[in-house]
Amino acid sequence: MMDITLKVNGEEHALNVPVSRTLLDALRDDLKLTGSKNACNQGACGACTVLLDGTPVNACLVLAVGAIGRDIVTIEGLGESGTLSPVQQAFVDTGAIQCGFCMSGMIVSATAILAENPKPTRDEIRSALSGNLCRCSGYVRVINAVILASERQGA
């Protein structure tokens, strides 16, 4: 076991974890931040996507000890004061969310896309979200949601 501190959504959390603990398990089981989902636990689906220093990563492939000193943002940290973030709102407004299981990872990845490229093309969005699998939506409304969020931020 190891004493570590993780900075998640702007707050420091002291944890005592095995060195083998994944960041995803630390978030979900230790910190009770269950918005990040565990669908495959092997880096194949993107449901566990979080931002690590602004870059989307599969939290199931990152060790908690590897995230020490990094800025971790989860789906719970995107909105402010209990409100939805603009990207979250765009996903709601376009009807992109169906069963919802993939959506926290999808929205975290979409947030990263727009931070890097405020006016992405449909192909750029498709490419940037290629690691986020969805069995329900067919992806069309997902892409519409990212375009809507882009338009609303004035891009």
Ligand code: FES
């Ligand atoms: S749960 Fe991490 S990529 Fe699927």
Ligand code: FES
């Ligand atoms: S909305 Fe169901 S898996 Fe994407």
